[in-house]
Amino acid sequence: MNVGHVGIWSVELRLGDPGEISERAAELDELGWGALWIPGLGGGDVLGDSERLLKATRRLTVATGILSIWRHDAEEIAAGHHQLQQAYGGRLLTGLGVSDPAAAEQAGRPFRPVADMNAYLDRLDHSATPLPARERVLAALGPKLLDLAAxxxxxxxxxxxxxxxxxxxxxxxxxxxxxxPYQAVVLDPDAATARATARSFLSPFIGMAHYARSLRRQGFTEADLAGGGSDRLIDSVVAWGDIEAIGRRVRAHHDAGADHVALHVITTDGAFPRTQWRELAPLAH
Incomplete structure (x- = not known):
């Protein structure tokens, strides 16, 4: 599936005002972004929210990043995915994740990430309208889930x-x-304010065990994980500065083997980052 080289990852495109979501999605399509990614969050009507974006756009791919297998029935996802592919020209990419032990516990199940994802994929494969492997991706950080993704x-x-x-x-x-890869960005050339914006967003994730393990595997220490994240950690996982600085990070991911980079513009007000999306648009080409 063609997702282009660079896309937009956005909470606002899922939780914002429906009319403004449609307007912003249409503009992002015209600006040339390859894909729009929306988070799974706590469940809800992610297929309906995906359809809103598909309906508002003509060209780009809409991707879920990431839908929790504990909050969505596999057969319903497969059926809904099929319907949207038929209606909107095959432009939906379904991203799936195993979340964390707490999500499994809420579903009344033990947490066995690889086995659980394998079983969910089996159900997608054997649904009345199977969800093809080429139209789904995994949220994978550890080697076993990466092997499964491949x-x-x-x-x-x-x-x-x-x-x-x-x-x-x-x-x-x-x-x-x-x-x-997902890439958080802060369009702010001031180191102090950019890091503060990034840290306020990242702090909750750094405190989650599965993300902390991933960061340790990447070479970060307990000191880097403390206090909402060291400057070294923040600078390594968040691209901040002007458009040239953001572009360098995007190119670094591509040079390292990424096919596509999903940019999440971090702000402090929760509004649609329309100005930033427009400023970053040259990176989409």
Whole structure:
């Protein structure tokens, strides 16, 4: 599936005012972005929210980044995915994740990430309208889930990773699988305010065990994880500065083996970052 070289990852495109979501999506399509990624969050009507974006656009791919297998029935996702593919020209990419032990516990299940994802993929494969492997990706950080992504899906959507980690992931996935890292960005050339914005967003994730493990695998220490993240950690997983600085980070991921980079513009007000999306648009080409 063609997702282009660079896309937009946005909470606002899922939780914002529906009318403004449609307007902003249409503009992003015209600006040339390859894909629009929306988060799975706590569940809800992610297929309906995906359809809103598909309806508002003509060309780009809409991707879920990431839908939790604990909050969505596999057969319903497969059926809904099929319907949207038929209606909108095959422009939906379904991203799937195993979340964390707490999500499994809420579903009344033990947490066995690889086995759980394998079973979910089996259900997608054996649904009345199967969800094809080429139209799904996994949220994968550890080597076992990355292997599964390469074997049973189009590839991987990685979160809070450095370009060096992207290079390692490419070696694990092999040359054929799609690799689409998430990249947080702050369009602010002032180091103090940019890091403060980034830290306020990242702090909750750094405190989650599975993301902390991933960051340790990337070479960060307990000191880097403390206090909302050291400057070294912030600078490594968030691209901040002007458009040239953001562009360098995007190129670093591509040089490391990424096929696509999903840019998440971090702001402090929760509004649609329309100005930033427009400023970053040259990176889409």
């Amino acid at each position: 074997q049973r899906t189009a590839g991987a959507h990685t979160f809070l990773v450095t370009p060096e980690s992207t290079a390692d992931t490419r070696r694990t996935l092999g040359p054929a699988a799609t690799l689409a």
